[in-house]
Amino acid sequence: MARTNLSEISTPGRIGVAIVGVAQAAFAFLAFWDLWHRPASDVKGPKLVWAPVLLMNWIGPASYFLFGIKR
Secondary structure, eight states: OOOOOGGGSOHHHHHHHHHHHHHHHHHHHHHHHHHHHSOGGGBSSOHHHHHHHTTSTTHHHHHIIIIIBOO
């Protein structure tokens, strides 16, 4: 499978890639912010374990919000 350079993608495609990248960064930032401000008693497991998990693209922040917060 050949790799596509960013210069080979159309302008609407570049805009789409930029939007997805910004959304992913915002989702990760929101998860880090929530982890930082939430008391440790409200987080399932140690906070230090969740920090590197949040670095995994979409899966980390999604798993934190779905499984890492005590309800």
